[in-house]
Amino acid sequence: MANKVTFDYSKATGFIQEHEMQYMSELAAQAKDKLVSKSGAGNDFVGWVDLPVDYDKEEFARIQKAADKIREDSEVLLVIGIGGSYLGARAAIEFLGHSFANVVSKDVRKSPEIYFVGNSISSTYISDLIEVVGDRDFSINMISKSGTTTEPAIAFRVFKEILEKKYGKEEASKRIYATTDKARGALKNLATEEGYESFVVPDDVGGRFSVLTAVGLLPIAVSGVDINELMEGAAAGRKAALENDFAENDAMQYAAVRNILLRKGKTVEVLANYEPSLHYVSEWWKQLYGESEGKDQKGIFPASVDLTTDLHSMGQFIQDGNRILFETVLNVEKSRAEIVMNEEPVDLDGLNYLKGKTVDFINKSAMNGTILAHTDGNVPNLMVKIPEQSAFYLGQLFYFFEFACGVSGYLLGVNPFNQPGVESYKRNMFALLGKPGYEEEREALLKRL
Numbered sequence: 496m497a498n499k500v501t502f503d504y505s506k507a508t509g510f511i512q513e514h515e516m517q518y519m520s521e522l523a524a525q526a527k528d529k530l531v532s533k534s535g536a537g538n539d540f541v542g543w544v545d546l547p548v549d550y551d552k553e554e555f556a557r558i559q560k561a562a563d564k565i566r567e568d569s570e571v572l573l574v575i576g577i578g579g580s581y582l583g584a585r586a587a588i589e590f591l592g593h594s595f596a597n598v599v600s601k602d603v604r605k606s607p608e609i610y611f612v613g614n615s616i617s618s619t620y621i622s623d624l625i626e627v628v629g630d631r632d633f634s635i636n637m638i639s640k641s642g643t644t645t646e647p648a649i650a651f652r653v654f655k656e657i658l659e660k661k662y663g664k665e666e667a668s669k670r671i672y673a674t675t676d677k678a679r680g681a682l683k684n685l686a687t688e689e690g691y692e693s694f695v696v697p698d699d700v701g702g703r704f705s706v707l708t709a710v711g712l713l714p715i716a717v718s719g720v721d722i723n724e725l726m727e728g729a730a731a732g733r734k735a736a737l738e739n740d741f742a743e744n745d746a747m748q749y750a751a752v753r754n755i756l757l758r759k760g761k762t763v764e765v766l767a768n769y770e771p772s773l774h775y776v777s778e779w780w781k782q783l784y785g786e787s788e789g790k791d792q793k794g795i796f797p798a799s800v801d802l803t804t805d806l807h808s809m810g811q812f813i814q815d816g817n818r819i820l821f822e823t824v825l826n827v828e829k830s831r832a833e834i835v836m837n838e839e840p841v842d843l844d845g846l847n848y849l850k851g852k853t854v855d856f857i858n859k860s861a862m863n864g865t866i867l868a869h870t871d872g873n874v875p876n877l878m879v880k881i882p883e884q885s886a887f888y889l890g891q892l893f894y895f896f897e898f899a900c901g902v903s904g905y906l907l908g909v910n911p912f913n914q915p916g917v918e919s920y921k922r923n924m925f926a927l928l929g930k931p932g933y934e935e936e937r938e939a940l941l942k943r944l
């Protein structure tokens with residue numbers, strides 16, 4: 496087991512010839528140069544490249560201090576945000592924390608309960624969460640880079656009102672933490688007006704690349720994770736991505752392999768995990784790759800499955816359906832817990848052949864068997880190995896995927912750092928809601944409904 500996050504495409508060599516890798520390595524080197532020298536498309540949004548070694552230390556200390564205060568004075572933290580303004584934090588908290596964090600006793604969790612809201616417009620969800628919070632002490636971390644996104648703004652209005660009713664305006668303002676643009680937007684204005692403690696999403700870091708800014712770091716720190724360790728892992732990932740040539744560069748190889756497969760008609764990448772705690776890492780990854788590459792009528796569609804769970808729902812399609820897929824397995828090499836199968840005196844369930852084996856050994860056997868079956872079914876299989884569930888390796892993993900995404904987007908010939916397509920639904924929604932300025936669209940849309 497290597498003591499770092501690694502990429503392994505040895506099981507996919509039947510689908511990729513050496514000379515293809517050679518050609519793509521040259522293009523990947525050019526793409527990397529563009530990214531690192533900040534000379535490619537969207538180059539004003541590549542601040543994340545140096546973030547693990549070049550971040551605001553004063554703000555970092557303030558994040559830690561705010562996290563300590565929240566851990567001290569709140570039973571519940573509400574994290575309000577959508578897309579890149581919540582997925583990274585949720586990925587980290589769920590990957591590194593207890594599988595049932597919000598349900599176990601505080602002695603086990605050692606932090607406030609953390610709930611995410613403002614990532615949908617469901618009144619049922621909001622109202623159920625109001626019930627969960629009840630009359631307990633709580634704080635809010637409102638996260639929006641633009642400060643104008645509708646989903647989180649709605650949730651914030653609702654919970655701000657509850658907070659102000661409970662504590663009074665002044666005390667409530669000390670329990671609201673705003674993470675947003677340093678100067679612009681409705682949230683920034685509100686924070687200034689009401690005196691909320693504010694944290695900055697740097698101008699040159701887009702939402703989906705912002706997990707290692709205050710966007711991710713404050714909620715992650717509240718959950719009790721050592722954010723220094725997370726940053727150290729990311730710095731190690733950066734060093735590996737920046738300093739290694741293609742032959743030793745895992746992120747560049749991943750970018751190259753997925754672009755070779757795309758050009759052979761593999762238009763869907765399925766990210767597969769065998770640990771439920773990786774579910775939100777996959778959700779984070781989907782936004783990262785979906786928003787970065789899905790444009791100009793191009794891109795690999797990023798999908799995900801939780802295994803072995805989904806082998807009993809999506810397994811049939813992966814094995815035997817339309818051959819447009821390749822699969823990337825996230826493999827946590829060393830399980831955090833060990834459970835050994837015991838022998839029973841009468842082998843009624845037929846499982847005595849597993850006596851003495853660990854559940855993780857069984858899980859890994861399922862994984863290895865599945866990889867070979869899918870490979871035989873013409874699904875190229877790639878693997879990203881994560882030595883264990885620690886903040887250090889998660890930091891490395893975040894950086895690995897971010898760097899590979901930048902390189903991959905340039906290989907594809909798109910600007911990986913914009914998201915023009917996201918505006919279309921917003922315009923329609925605003926028009927249908929009667930937002931001032933959308934009158935003409937409103938008429939046209941109403942006729943079509």
Ligand SMILES: O=P(O)(O)OC[C@H]1O[C@](O)(CO)[C@@H](O)[C@@H]1O
Nearest residue numbers: 578579580639640641644702917
């Ligand atoms: O942080 P904000 O500005 O609320 O944006 C949230 C998300 O919405 C998007 O802008 C898309 O609408 C994403 O790129 C972003 O992560």
